Structure formats: structure tokens, C-alpha cells
Amino acid sequence: MDSIKEYLDKNKDRFLDELVDILKIPSISADPAYKGDMLKAADAVKARLLEAGCDTAEVSPTPGHPVVYAEKIIDKNLPTVLVYGHYDVQPPDPLDLWDSPPFEPVIKETKIHPEGAIFARGSCDDKGQMYMHVKAMEYMTQNDELPCNVKFMIEGEEEVGSEHLDWWIKENKEKLQNDVILISDTGMISKDTPSITTGLRGLSYVEVEVTGANRDLHSGLYGGAVANPLNILSEMIAQLTDENNHISIPGFYDNVENLSDEERSKMAEAPFSLEEYKEKLDIRDVHGEKGYSTLERGSIRPTLDVNGMWGGYIGEGAKTVLPSKAYAKISMRLVPNQDWKEITELFKKHFESLAPDSVKVEVKPHHGGYPYVTPIDTIGYQAASAAYEETFGKTPIPQRSGGSIPIVSLFEKELDSKIILMGFGLDTDAIHSPNEHFGIWNYLKGIETIPWFYKHFTEMSKK
Amino acid sequence: MDSIKEYLDKNKDRFLDELVDILKIPSISADPAYKGDMLKAADAVKARLLEAGCDTAEVSPTPGHPVVYAEKIIDKNLPTVLVYGHYDVQPPDPLDLWDSPPFEPVIKETKIHPEGAIFARGSCDDKGQMYMHVKAMEYMTQNDELPCNVKFMIEGEEEVGSEHLDWWIKENKEKLQNDVILISDTGMISKDTPSITTGLRGLSYVEVEVTGANRDLHSGLYGGAVANPLNILSEMIAQLTDENNHISIPGFYDNVENLSDEERSKMAEAPFSLEEYKEKLDIRDVHGEKGYSTLERGSIRPTLDVNGMWGGYIGEGAKTVLPSKAYAKISMRLVPNQDWKEITELFKKHFESLAPDSVKVEVKPHHGGYPYVTPIDTIGYQAASAAYEETFGKTPIPQRSGGSIPIVSLFEKELDSKIILMGFGLDTDAIHSPNEHFGIWNYLKGIETIPWFYKHFTEMSKK
Known part of the structure; x- marks a missing residue:
């Protein structure tokens, strides 16, 4: 050899x-x-x-x-x-x-x-x-x-x-x-x-669509009176996590494997510099679930991220439109023993429950993995x-x-x-x-x- | 003639x-x-x-x-x-x-x-x-x-x-x-x-940019540990209005002209059918500021609408990206005696104050009118x-x-x-x-x- x-x-x-x-x-x-x-x-x-x-x-x-x-x-x-x-x-x-x-x-x-x-x-x-x-x-x-x-x-x-x-x-x-x-x-x-x-980690990847009126409207004539799907979708996404960055979907953490203190302290021995990490990414602060270290947040804990979001006028300059539709691609990273099919269902049910009567919501599961x-x-x-x-x-x-x-x-x-x-x-x-x-x-x-x-x-x- | x-x-x-x-x-x-x-x-x-x-x-x-x-x-x-x-x-x-x-x-x-x-x-x-x-x-x-x-x-x-x-x-x-x-x-x-x-109504139109890390990241490796600008922007937008759909920017309503009860009841005489309005737009419910009618919401009250929002992967299919940047175009319709330059300043100050340390925020005023x-x-x-x-x-x-x-x-x-x-x-x-x-x-x-x-x-x- x-x-x-x-x-x-x-x-x-x-x-x-x-x-x-x-x-x-x-x-x-x-x-x-x-x-x-x-x-x-x-x-x-x-x-x-x-x-x-x-x-x-x-x-x-x-x-x-x-x-x-x-x-x-x-x-x-x-x-x-x-x-x-x-x-x-x-x-x-x-x-x-x-x-x-x-x-x-x-x-x-x-x-x-x-x-x-x-x-x-x-x-x-x-x-x-x-x-x-x-x-x-x-x-x-x-x-x-x-x-x-x-x-x-x-x-x-x-x-x-x-x-x-x-x-x-x-x-x-x-x-x-x-x-x-x-x-x-x-x-x-x-x-x-x-x-x-x-x-x-496992994965559950979904796409959501929020629909307000049946067509794009003039924001001067309808703004304030008809639901704006972009404002509503933002509010719905904001409600998916709480002030400690815990995910708010009922049942989401039920099967999460919790590591022992020993396992967590062994993990903490891995070479890692928070200062270097922040410097490389050019961020003033990290951001994640309260009670866990950056290494833990990125490996043994589940997450919820918006991977893409769009709606309304996204070109150069200004357009005073009240869009008919808003979209987001959202993925959740899962840890042992979360079942991605079960999590996808929990997400769908919860997300639909967050929608006010003034909009229609569709949740389309993309794919997942254990x-x-x-x-x-x-x-x-x-x-x-x-x-x-x-x-x-x-x-x-x-x-x-x-x-x-x-x-x-x-x-x-x-x-x-x-x-x-x-x-x-x-x-x-x-x-x-x-x-x-x-x-x-x-x-x-x-x-x-x-x-x-x-x-x-x-x-x-x-x- | x-x-x-x-x-x-x-x-x-x-x-x-x-x-x-x-x-x-x-x-x-x-x-x-x-x-x-x-x-x-x-x-x-x-x-x-x-x-x-x-x-x-x-x-x-x-x-x-x-x-x-x-x-x-x-x-x-x-x-x-x-x-x-x-x-x-x-x-x-x-x-x-x-x-x-x-x-x-x-x-x-x-x-x-x-x-x-x-x-x-x-x-x-x-x-x-x-x-x-x-x-x-x-x-x-x-x-x-x-x-x-x-x-x-x-x-x-x-x-x-x-x-x-x-x-x-x-x-x-x-x-x-x-x-x-x-x-x-x-x-x-x-x-x-x-x-x-x-x-x-008057108008204040701004564009906002939220920046997390200095580049797009893999949502599996960094998700949960580094701020996601799309999640954060959604949370910031959600905080711009309260549960009654009042705008939460401090000072926003200070100079708003309040119509007398007489003027409001005269307005209410204009021919208007809420059922027809909802049917034409194909919506189950209207959506707006508590305490005001649809006609009032659309004329004598100020508003805040996201006119466009984008970030991350917005193409076909799925991409597990944690985006570096998220953007929104936001406009506010103003009523007598709101000064659009003053409102733009109030918005900027408030929006910047909502940002956590894990992101950078830029507010660019587009234009406005009285x-x-x-x-x-x-x-x-x-x-x-x-x-x-x-x-x-x-x-x-x-x-x-x-x-x-x-x-x-x-x-x-x-x-x-x-x-x-x-x-x-x-x-x-x-x-x-x-x-x-x-x-x-x-x-x-x-x-x-x-x-x-x-x-x-x-x-x-x-x-």
C-alpha cells in the first residue's frame, strides 16, 4: 500500500x-x-x-x-x-x-x-x-x-x-x-x-403558501382593509419560535433524545473557538436555542429555518402593491428519535391553525429524512x-x-x-x-x- | 357645448x-x-x-x-x-x-x-x-x-x-x-x-435589508446556531403591528387627524356592501385595524404594508440554505397631519431597535408624499x-x-x-x-x- x-x-x-x-x-x-x-x-x-x-x-x-x-x-x-x-x-x-x-x-x-x-x-x-x-x-x-x-x-x-x-x-x-x-x-x-x-440530523422540508385576495391589489386603495399575505406570513413564521428560540409547534420536542451531562461535557471538549467562529462569519453574536452551546445547537438540537421566502414586488425601485400571495420554504433539522413524517404533520397542523380567517394557507411537504x-x-x-x-x-x-x-x-x-x-x-x-x-x-x-x-x-x- | x-x-x-x-x-x-x-x-x-x-x-x-x-x-x-x-x-x-x-x-x-x-x-x-x-x-x-x-x-x-x-x-x-x-x-x-x-393619503416607502453571516450557509451545519435573516426579518415585521392591527411604531399616531363622530357617520352613508366586497376579492374575512370600518381603514386611517419580501432560495424545488440576507419593501399610507419625513425617521429608528445583535440592519428610505x-x-x-x-x-x-x-x-x-x-x-x-x-x-x-x-x-x- x-x-x-x-x-x-x-x-x-x-x-x-x-x-x-x-x-x-x-x-x-x-x-x-x-x-x-x-x-x-x-x-x-x-x-x-x-x-x-x-x-x-x-x-x-x-x-x-x-x-x-x-x-x-x-x-x-x-x-x-x-x-x-x-x-x-x-x-x-x-x-x-x-x-x-x-x-x-x-x-x-x-x-x-x-x-x-x-x-x-x-x-x-x-x-x-x-x-x-x-x-x-x-x-x-x-x-x-x-x-x-x-x-x-x-x-x-x-x-x-x-x-x-x-x-x-x-x-x-x-x-x-x-x-x-x-x-x-x-x-x-x-x-x-x-x-x-x-x-x-434528520430533515423535514415544507413549502407554504399564504393567499389573501384573488389578485394583486393597489396598496393605497386596499391597504389596511384587506389582509396582506406577506405581513401575515411574517407573523405566522414569528410564532413558530418563542423568545428563547424554542420551537413552538406542539409536540415537536416530545421524542427528542436528550444527551446526558457526561455526553454533553465530552462534546464540549472538541476544539472550538466562539471568537473565531464569529469572526469568520462576520457576526457580532450567535443566535440559537437558550440553554445550549453553539456546537450543541448545530448538532444535537432540532432547528427550524426559513430557507427561502418571497412575494410581492421584488424588482428595482418601488411598487405599491398589496400582493395576493406570499411563499416560504421552511426546513426543520431533526435529531434522534424524531420521526420526520410525524414532525411534518405536526408542522402542517400547527401552521394552518395560526392562519387568520382573512387568508388561505397551503402547506406542501417537500421531502424528509431520519x-x-x-x-x-x-x-x-x-x-x-x-x-x-x-x-x-x-x-x-x-x-x-x-x-x-x-x-x-x-x-x-x-x-x-x-x-x-x-x-x-x-x-x-x-x-x-x-x-x-x-x-x-x-x-x-x-x-x-x-x-x-x-x-x-x-x-x-x-x- | x-x-x-x-x-x-x-x-x-x-x-x-x-x-x-x-x-x-x-x-x-x-x-x-x-x-x-x-x-x-x-x-x-x-x-x-x-x-x-x-x-x-x-x-x-x-x-x-x-x-x-x-x-x-x-x-x-x-x-x-x-x-x-x-x-x-x-x-x-x-x-x-x-x-x-x-x-x-x-x-x-x-x-x-x-x-x-x-x-x-x-x-x-x-x-x-x-x-x-x-x-x-x-x-x-x-x-x-x-x-x-x-x-x-x-x-x-x-x-x-x-x-x-x-x-x-x-x-x-x-x-x-x-x-x-x-x-x-x-x-x-x-x-x-x-x-x-x-x-x-400620504406615503412613506422604505426598503430594509437584514444581514446575518457574510455568506449563504448550509442550513444543516449552521442552522440553529447562526441567525437566519429571514426568520429575524419575519419577527421584526410581526412586531410592527400589535394584536389589534395597530401600528406599534412609537409616535406613529401622534399627529393623526381624528374625524368627528359626525364625519364618520356621514362617511358610513356611502354605498358599500361588505358581502360584495369580500365576494369580489374572494376572501372569507377582511383584515384591519380594530375599531374602524373597512371604508375607514382604507381612507382615513394610516397603514403599514409589506409590498415585497425576498431572500434565500426561491426557485423550483428545495435548497437547504441559511441565507446571508433578507429584504423587504415596506410602505406606510399616511393621513392628515402626518409628515412623511418624520414618519420615515420614526420607522427607521424603531426598526433598527428591533434587530438582535446577531444581525445587521439597514433601512433605506425610497420616497414619500404628504x-x-x-x-x-x-x-x-x-x-x-x-x-x-x-x-x-x-x-x-x-x-x-x-x-x-x-x-x-x-x-x-x-x-x-x-x-x-x-x-x-x-x-x-x-x-x-x-x-x-x-x-x-x-x-x-x-x-x-x-x-x-x-x-x-x-x-x-x-x-
Whole structure:
């Protein structure tokens, strides 16, 4: 396995060029206008997986965007690693805040990434991290270092809630059998402090629509006499949290897992500077639920955020309109043992109850996902930990993340596997934001670390 | 003057065609992209005024959009009527709610307008109503019926707060001297019930910007820990009114003119059906300040409306973003004796005080205008009333409107004139909304009534 560093040195320019080619494809799953690009991205991933040494690969249709599936079975008696990733990306807007176009990747040095970082939508989340696995596979097959079977499942609907994956997994249950599932779609604490994500929050995502009069009205003639959906929606949103930033939806906290004081003090040991955090974000103060620290608010506590809101005149200048409609996209991050379907129902019921008679309200559930926690005493976790030790020279820290990967709890339920989240991104990579980027150092470090996981996992499995 | 009906019959098709030509020009003052069309519209108005019999006409520049000025002085000893109107229009969006393109006028019959109505942005507000005066002028000069001097001042910034008119009026004070100012930029109760607008509300229009972190963030990683500007802006807007829909800005009501019980019961006599009102707007209930009727809420009471609000992801599907910024356009309608500059300051101070330390807030004043009330015992009002009696066979009802025309109080202050608001639009004309239209009957009735005003005003002035 020592040849991995040499292989990386020799091939790193090509590894970057190949990633750049994939990043150029605007595979935005949320927008139907990019359906053709979604297929183009799926085809590219399939081709690269075959080149990397997979025996078979296919673009497998779903009622939405297709899943790319590939595999190399060397011996049925050896363990099988299933790699999951996604080739779809978040919409890039607001476009005017990007320093370079989101689908024209450029490499630039930053303070955190003096070796350079690739700036493009999807560079970190998740094309860059997914492609580390493809290149690790190439190394292992080219150098006779693949110690076990491997399956790839790269989906196209992660950013829209993996809507059809449930169906697809059930359809392909036999084919997907594995001993561990490996995912790189999260981050680590810093380049000096490797970490493995052991917890993810769940998600409930809804869209709400408030309707006043049947048409836009003149605010001079009707203002003050007819309900303004924007004022009303603001008032309704304000009522979703109380003065301590607790969520006011009845029943919302009923099943929330409360950590013990011991667990909370262990969490508090993670390296974290509130001053640095505020400075990086340029905020005078943090903002969150009373009684919890910033780290806790962002990981073990549920949240409610307006992700988008609009209505009325939003162009240049002034228009004295009393709009007919107001809209908001609202998402809630959930923690163990909240059930996203139950929470969505509680939200809907409560939100509708807040509406005065002067408006009509519609709540449309978008999608959701269950929270997940990885046990650290499994072979999967131990193998991952050993792999980081090989390449970072340090034991990684187990860490709960505030993000959500809906697939994770679905995998556990349908395939009865443990999921290992080996993420190589950084907090500062601006995923889901303008100027998303992924450090070249991180990209190469990921490719270097992954084969060690295969080695240790196979060896530990034999014992 | 009896020849006016005959003249209308003979020329009405041409009168319509000429208006259609002007409506085709997208003279949107709020959007800099339409600067060329603004000039095109000004040139067209100038040309039509010369054709209608004015001796001189000019497109007079301002630091913003130009004013069209024209006049015909027949005898310095006779009274002078100054006609005001505007050639700019409101932005047409949301475009997808128009049944036909806003700048491709079409004539269609409606329930209220069986004679047909012209559908186009500006058809009623104010190109259609302004053009009635041009055609009334044509009739009077062609038929030797012009009894006095006339001046026209047609501006291009009414829909953006007449920003440079103050300057322009001061520059042209001598030239603008007059005995009465005549404006058709309001409505009447119904085709059966003529009315003259005797009051207008003032306006304060501001834009607010709430900033959280210095970039859009992933709502999974930062949600719950960092302020969400959309949640915060909603909470701040909710705090601008109380549970009785009173405005909570300290000092806001200090100078509000309170009507006597007698005045309020006189107002309550105006024909109004709450059931019809709700049915037309398709609302289950009205919504407004406790203790006041719908008519009062829309005319004699001040208001606060969010005219537009936006932030975060507003495209198709879902994006789990914690936005960096949230915006709202907010306007307040003011009543006598509120000072819009003072109110704007009160709003700014209060709004800034509502912001928690976790966000930055900016309040940008857009524009404003003073409220106005016309006395009904003036020659101007009496002449207008007599004119309606000639053509409608009924005495018009004096009525307070909820809308604002910032110029009106400016005129009174700078030119020391009384302003007569002879509006021929209807409530249902959808001004500032999609599918704005103006009844052909109303257009022709306006052209018929205006010359009678000149006749009566000149005769009453001689006494």
C-alpha cells in the first residue's frame, strides 16, 4: 500500500483534470431544466467507473433521476464494501455572489488551502468527494491492492431528498448486499484534526403558501382593509419560535433524545473557538436555542429555518402593491428519535391553525429524512479510524454533524448495514453557498486514505 | 357645448387608436432599462398636445425622467387651468398573471364594461385618464369652445415618488401660475354614482435589508446556531403591528387627524356592501385595524404594508440554505397631519431597535408624499360638481381615497392652488395589478365631462 503516495504524485494532474470535467456538467437535480445535464453526468460517472476497474456499470432509471450502479466482485467469500455518493448538485444561485461561474471550475489558492482549491458547484458536495472513491478504486485495481469486493451506487437526487431511492433500493435489494457502506459526503474538523461523522440530523422540508385576495391589489386603495399575505406570513413564521428560540409547534420536542451531562461535557471538549467562529462569519453574536452551546445547537438540537421566502414586488425601485400571495420554504433539522413524517404533520397542523380567517394557507411537504447515529465499536468505524491513523498520523475524533443525508437511515433499515461517514471537506468549503470549493490537499488525502480503509476492513473482518 | 357628444361619436375610434399607440410604449419609470421608452413616451405626449391645439410644447429635462410641458394662452385676463398627469406606469410584473401582454393593448368586454375596456398597463393609471384631457383640449380648440387659458404638465416619475418634481416646479414657478389644478388620476364610486376625490393619503416607502453571516450557509451545519435573516426579518415585521392591527411604531399616531363622530357617520352613508366586497376579492374575512370600518381603514386611517419580501432560495424545488440576507419593501399610507419625513425617521429608528445583535440592519428610505384634503366650498370643486351634473345628471359624492399622489400637497405648497381630482377610473380597473384596464365608456365620459369643467370654472370665476 506504500505505493499509493507515488501513484498520487504521478497522476494528480490527471486526477484533477478528470474532476474538472465532471464539475463542468450543471447537474442540478432541483431544476427540471437540467434534466439533460443530469443524464450527461450519470453517463460520465458510469464511464469513469468502468475505466477505474469495475467489471460492470449501468445507468439505472428511476421515476426521477437515474442511479449509477457499478461493481467488481473478486471473490464471493470476501467482504463487500458498498460506496455511496451523489452526482447531483445544489442550485448555484445567487449567481451574482460567485467570483467565477459555478460550472467553470477554477483552481485558486486560499489561506486555508495554500496548495490550491477547486472552485465550482459540487466540488466538495459531492462530486469531488465521490470521485475520490473512483480514483482510489483505480489505484487499487491498477496496483493489485483491492482486497475485497466493491459496489458503487451514485445517485442523482440527494439534493432533493433522494425521493425515489427508497423504491430503487427495494427493487435492487439483492444486488446491494454488503458488509459496510462507505460515504464521503461530510466534513472533518480541520486539516490537522481528522474526524469521522458519527451522527446526522434528520430533515423535514415544507413549502407554504399564504393567499389573501384573488389578485394583486393597489396598496393605497386596499391597504389596511384587506389582509396582506406577506405581513401575515411574517407573523405566522414569528410564532413558530418563542423568545428563547424554542420551537413552538406542539409536540415537536416530545421524542427528542436528550444527551446526558457526561455526553454533553465530552462534546464540549472538541476544539472550538466562539471568537473565531464569529469572526469568520462576520457576526457580532450567535443566535440559537437558550440553554445550549453553539456546537450543541448545530448538532444535537432540532432547528427550524426559513430557507427561502418571497412575494410581492421584488424588482428595482418601488411598487405599491398589496400582493395576493406570499411563499416560504421552511426546513426543520431533526435529531434522534424524531420521526420526520410525524414532525411534518405536526408542522402542517400547527401552521394552518395560526392562519387568520382573512387568508388561505397551503402547506406542501417537500421531502424528509431520519436522523442517524453510527456506533463507534463496529469494525467499520475501527477500520476507518485505522485508515486515518495511517495517513494523518492521528486518531480521528468522532463527531456529530448538523447536516442530513436522508439515505443513511434508509440504508440501515433496508440493507441492515452500518454506515461509515469518512468526510474530507472543511466547514469553510462553502457547500450549498456561492464559491463552493474543495482543497486539492483534501481531495488527494481522501484518495490516499480510502484504500487503507479497504485493507483494514478486510483484515478486521477475517478475525 | 352640446356639440361634444356629436364630436365624440364621430371621433371615438381615432381617440381609442391614439390611446392604444401610447399604451404600447413600456414607460416603466422604476426600471432603468426602460429609459429610452420613457423618452419615447414623453415625445409622443408632446406631439399629441401640439396636435390638440397647444401653442407651445416641450420635453423639459430633470435629473430623472423629463416633464412634458405645454400651454395655450388665449387671454392673460382669463383664468388659467393647469392640467397634471403622468406618462409613466407601474412595473407590470407578475407577468404570468396577465391574460394578454401588458404593452400589447387589447379591447375586451367585461361584466362591468359591456361597451369594452382597454387592457394594458397604464390604461387607467394614468395614460388613459391623462389622454382624456388631451382629447378634451382638441374638442375645445377645434370647436371654439376653449373659454380660458390652459397649461399641461405631464410628468414621468409619479410611480416612483415624483422625486425631481419639487426641483422642477421651483425652477418653473412663474410659468406654472394658475387658478386651479385639474387631475384625473383617481377613481369614482361606480358608473351610476359619480364622485370626486376630496382626500388622499400620504406615503412613506422604505426598503430594509437584514444581514446575518457574510455568506449563504448550509442550513444543516449552521442552522440553529447562526441567525437566519429571514426568520429575524419575519419577527421584526410581526412586531410592527400589535394584536389589534395597530401600528406599534412609537409616535406613529401622534399627529393623526381624528374625524368627528359626525364625519364618520356621514362617511358610513356611502354605498358599500361588505358581502360584495369580500365576494369580489374572494376572501372569507377582511383584515384591519380594530375599531374602524373597512371604508375607514382604507381612507382615513394610516397603514403599514409589506409590498415585497425576498431572500434565500426561491426557485423550483428545495435548497437547504441559511441565507446571508433578507429584504423587504415596506410602505406606510399616511393621513392628515402626518409628515412623511418624520414618519420615515420614526420607522427607521424603531426598526433598527428591533434587530438582535446577531444581525445587521439597514433601512433605506425610497420616497414619500404628504396627505391632502380638498375643501368642497371652492370654485374649483363647485365647477367640477356642476360638470358631472351636466353629463351624469347627478351630483357627485365627495369621497376620501386611500391612495397617494405625492404631487398634490407639493402643488398646494409651491403654487398656492387648489387641486381638483376628477377621476373616472373604477375600483375594479386593477391598477398596479395584472390585467389593468380602463372602460371605453369611462374614457369617453371623461372627455365629455372635462370641457364642462372649463366652462363652469370660467363662468364662476367671473362672478
